[in-house]
Amino acid sequence: MRTSPWLVFTYTVIILLGILIALPNVLPQSVLQRVPAWLPHEQVSLGLDLRGGSHLVLEVDEADLTKERLQSLLQDARRVLREKGIQPKAVVRSQNQIVVTLADATQSDAAVTELKTLANPISTGLSAGQADLDVTANGATITVGFSRAGISANVDNAVQQSLEVIRQRVDQVGVSEPTIQRIGANRVLVQLPGAQDPTRLRQLLGSTAKMSFHMVAPNNQPGPGITMMQDEEGRSYAVLDRVEISGDRLSDARVSFDPNTHEPVVSFRFDSAGATRFADITRQNVGNPFAIVLDDKVLSAPNIREPITGGSGQISGNFSADSATTLAAMLRAGALPAKLTVIEERTVGADLGADAIKMGIYSGIVGFALVALFIFVLYGTWGVLANIALLIHTILTFSALTLVGATLTLPGIAGVVLGIGLAVDANVLINERIREETRKGKGAFAAIDTGFNRAYSTIIDGNMTALIAAAILFFFGSGPVRGFAVTMALGLIISMFTSVAFVRVAMIEITRRRKFKVLNIRPLIPFSPYDKHIEFMKARFFGLTVSALLSIASVVLFIHPGLNYGVDFRGGIQMSVKTQGAADLAKFREGLDSLGLGEITLQSFGDNSSILVRAQRQEGGEEAQTAAVTKLKAEVTKIDPTATVEGTDVIGPKVSGELAWAGILSVVIASLAMLIYIWVRFEWPFAVGAIVTLVLDVTKAIGFFAITGLDFNLTAIAAILTLVGYSVNDKVVVYDRMRENMRLYKSMPLREIIDKSINETLARSLYTNATAFLALVPMAIWGGSAVSSFAIPMVFGILVAGASSIFIAAPILLFLGDWRRRHAKAAPATDGAVDIIPPEQGRPRKSAS
Numbered sequence: 001m002r003t004s005p006w007l008v009f010t011y012t013v014i015i016l017l018g019i020l021i022a023l024p025n026v027l028p029q030s031v032l033q034r035v036p037a038w039l040p041h042e043q044v045s046l047g048l049d050l051r052g053g054s055h056l057v058l059e060v061d062e063a064d065l066t067k068e069r070l071q072s073l074l075q076d077a078r079r080v081l082r083e084k085g086i087q088p089k090a091v092v093r094s095q096n097q098i099v100v101t102l103a104d105a106t107q108s109d110a111a112v113t114e115l116k117t118l119a120n121p122i123s124t125g126l127s128a129g130q131a132d133l134d135v136t137a138n139g140a141t142i143t144v145g146f147s148r149a150g151i152s153a154n155v156d157n158a159v160q161q162s163l164e165v166i167r168q169r170v171d172q173v174g175v176s177e178p179t180i181q182r183i184g185a186n187r188v189l190v191q192l193p194g195a196q197d198p199t200r201l202r203q204l205l206g207s208t209a210k211m212s213f214h215m216v217a218p219n220n221q222p223g224p225g226i227t228m229m230q231d232e233e234g235r236s237y238a239v240l241d242r243v244e245i246s247g248d249r250l251s252d253a254r255v256s257f258d259p260n261t262h263e264p265v266v267s268f269r270f271d272s273a274g275a276t277r278f279a280d281i282t283r284q285n286v287g288n289p290f291a292i293v294l295d296d297k298v299l300s301a302p303n304i305r306e307p308i309t310g311g312s313g314q315i316s317g318n319f320s321a322d323s324a325t326t327l328a329a330m331l332r333a334g335a336l337p338a339k340l341t342v343i344e345e346r347t348v349g350a351d352l353g354a355d356a357i358k359m360g361i362y363s364g365i366v367g368f369a370l371v372a373l374f375i376f377v378l379y380g381t382w383g384v385l386a387n388i389a390l391l392i393h394t395i396l397t398f399s400a401l402t403l404v405g406a407t408l409t410l411p412g413i414a415g416v417v418l419g420i421g422l423a424v425d426a427n428v429l430i431n432e433r434i435r436e437e438t439r440k441g442k443g444a445f446a447a448i449d450t451g452f453n454r455a456y457s458t459i460i461d462g463n464m465t466a467l468i469a470a471a472i473l474f475f476f477g478s479g480p481v482r483g484f485a486v487t488m489a490l491g492l493i494i495s496m497f498t499s500v501a502f503v504r505v506a507m508i509e510i511t512r513r514r515k516f517k518v519l520n521i522r523p524l525i526p527f528s529p530y531d532k533h534i535e536f537m538k539a540r541f542f543g544l545t546v547s548a549l550l551s552i553a554s555v556v557l558f559i560h561p562g563l564n565y566g567v568d569f570r571g572g573i574q575m576s577v578k579t580q581g582a583a584d585l586a587k588f589r590e591g592l593d594s595l596g597l598g599e600i601t602l603q604s605f606g607d608n609s610s611i612l613v614r615a616q617r618q619e620g621g622e623e624a625q626t627a628a629v630t631k632l633k634a635e636v637t638k639i640d641p642t643a644t645v646e647g648t649d650v651i652g653p654k655v656s657g658e659l660a661w662a663g664i665l666s667v668v669i670a671s672l673a674m675l676i677y678i679w680v681r682f683e684w685p686f687a688v689g690a691i692v693t694l695v696l697d698v699t700k701a702i703g704f705f706a707i708t709g710l711d712f713n714l715t716a717i718a719a720i721l722t723l724v725g726y727s728v729n730d731k732v733v734v735y736d737r738m739r740e741n742m743r744l745y746k747s748m749p750l751r752e753i754i755d756k757s758i759n760e761t762l763a764r765s766l767y768t769n770a771t772a773f774l775a776l777v778p779m780a781i782w783g784g785s786a787v788s789s790f791a792i793p794m795v796f797g798i799l800v801a802g803a804s805s806i807f808i809a810a811p812i813l814l815f816l817g818d819w820r821r822r823h824a825k826a827a828p829a830t831d832g833a834v835d836i837i838p839p840e841q842g843r844p845r846k847s848a849s
């Protein structure tokens with residue numbers, strides 16, 4: 001058996017390129033700058049949870065946008081009717097439409113025709129070409145309103161305009177490497193690395209910044225056409241609704257300092273048309289107060305002492321240097337087309353990010369070392385080849401992350417670590433198959449060829465189930481969870497090259513050069529789970545009973561005391577606090593409860609110097625959440641001056657509800673997808689057995705969350721979905737051997753086939769569960785709170801999945817086989833499927849696979 005030199009050359013080039021692409025990730029910047037320009041310099045981008053920064057999701061306020069557009073539509077409707085000599089009794093806004101009442105009903109058709117001219121054609125989407133207005137007449141009454149498609153088009157346009165305005169605002173304050181992108185139909189994601197003040201960010205990004213200049217009513221008295229507004233200090237002003245000049249006419253805005261008071265002020269300048277209009281207004285209203293209004297709040301209302309003909313002025317108030325800079329930046333960037341609401345906010349301190357990187361690297365290295373040592377003990381010198389493949393797998397994973405421009409997050413590091421454990425699975429399958437063929441008396445090359453061929457379909461089936469989980473996790477997940485899905489999926493795909501293609505070529509070359517006649521893969525420590533004849537099916541009722549009782553107990557624990565839902569799912573405020581010594585929880589609880597922010601819960605972790613502070617969502621808008629975060633920070637520092645706030649999360653009820661629904665839906669869809677896959681690849685009893693077992697495994701994982709009190713958050717959903725893929729992967733290996741034995745031993749009773757298959761795959765099950773366990777244990781111990789909701793349940797789930805493959809999935813398959821034999825005739829085997837009910841007569845025959 002010879003390997004093509006071109007194949008060896010291709011594999012060598014792939015590995016060398018992978019090393020070159022991944023190398024910049026381990027080089028310090030000082031060294032990387034001296035690397036020649038023609039070599040790769042790109043590094044994997046780090047997520048905010050690793051480098052620190054702020055993450056905000058803003059949503060266009062559809063109701064506010066529609067209100068603004070209707071106000072403009074109201075003025076336009078009056079104008080077109082007046083121009084055509086149509087006299088209405090009234091043109092008013094009623095809820096989400098304009099109602100026109102005509103004095104003469106005979107003018108209805110003419111009025112409808114003119115009002116329809118206000119409509120604009122929709123330019124994008126399925127409704128392209130349709131008008132954005134609905135105009136209907138009923139006698140002398142005409143209603144004008146935006147159609148559903150029109151509202152969607154307005155929101156779409158507002159999001160597109162908001163992206164540009166936000167980008168300009170961020171650029172104005174000098175934030176480097178921002179991420180500003182659209183997500184969904186009406187949302188904008190903003191990620192700003194580095195230390196950021198969340199209060200300032202909310203003001204910078206959430207404020208519409210619509211500035212206008214109005215006259216104040218005589219004697220400051222309310223009346224028709226007058227709106228009462230307040231300034232920051234609560235003073236009220238009767239502001240005339242008529243806009244004398246809008247902020248669109250501003251050409252510049254800068255921060256300066258009052259020469260008398262030395263306080264920050266914002267100096268502004270109008271364009272030529274605005275300067276002319278400003279001069280006329282100030283000339284005509286000398287001695288009268290003039291209100292400068294921003295987003296329905298009065299910034300200042302100075303008296304006009306003399307005409308201002310230079311086209312410039314200044315806004316004074318209780319500004320700090322930062323708030324004045326923010327206001328100037330917003331005015332220069334222009335107004336947002338609609339109000340944006342901050343529905344999700346996450347802030348991570350730089351120190352917490354650095355700690356996360358350190359813990360992630362340490363736990364990853366320790367996990368890799370444990371797995372490599374275990375493989376070396378299992379397979380001796382051949383284990384060295386498997387470990388080389390494992391090292392290449394890790395390098396190629398980072399090179400792939402670099403090439404696709406993926407962002408590495410802390411859950412992403414967990415995905416890389418888990419990928420190491422899953423990549424070993426293929427090596428174990430191949431080595432165990434080769435051992436098996438060697439025990440049958442086959443020579444070295446025949447054992448390699450048969451071992452790889454028979455392991456290949458099992459590896460494909462196992463990886464496909466895990467890829468299904470990763471794909472669904474990516475589709476329904478967000479932020480760091482998506483990063484985990486990407487790294488796990490890349491790891492699974494790359495393992496097909498390193499664990500199958502590379503190892504096969506390497507084994508053939510080593511065998512050929514060393515002229516091995518027989519391939520003996522010996523462990524360093526004698527241990528032989530082979531040729532066992534354990535009758536597992538004798539314990540099937542015991543296994544099913546224990547599993548059912550544990551699942552019932554888990555359901556009870558889910559109901560009471562229930563899960564410790566994180567801020568992702570229940571909304572509210574979550575704050576990570578770090579103290580220099582052990583935190584006094586009683587003192588913190590007493591101080592924080594006195595703030596009047598509703599229910600506040602505290603949870604310590606690690607060495608009791610880290611606390612999670614959770615507060616319920618506050619009544620009111622974004623200002624209320626910002627005020628609550630400020631109060632919490634101040635009180636934390638007051639209670640313990642050594643305490644630092646390392647991160648804050650503020651999640652709105654809408655987002656938390658969406659995340660909860662997406663989590664449930666993703667688990668259900670993943671289970672159904674795997675059911676279909678196994679049904680197609682095997683047969684329906686296999687699929688039913690796997691899914692029933694999966695439900696039992698998942699309920700136990702839920703019970704584990706309930707009994708341990710771990711945070712049930714987005715990372716927990718990632719753990720559940722990964723466990724779903726891993727559990728089905730484990731079942732597939734046993735099922736694949738059962739299918740092979742059913743084809744081989746036609747006359748053997750199903751119960752004996754199942755026992756035989758479990759015994760033959762027992763070594764693989766023990767070894768792969770052990771490697772996945774060893775890979776994740778360091779992450780569970782040292783990974784920190786950010787991944788504890790993933791790593792700890794996964795360690796538990798690996799043990800449960802290994803046991804359920806033998807004591808749950810197999811007995812269910814036996815039960816379904818016996819039931820079908822009693823109720824139906826056996827169907828002939830077809831390609832890709834096999835009848836699980838072997839006939840009573842026949843002789844053993846060799847497998848065709």
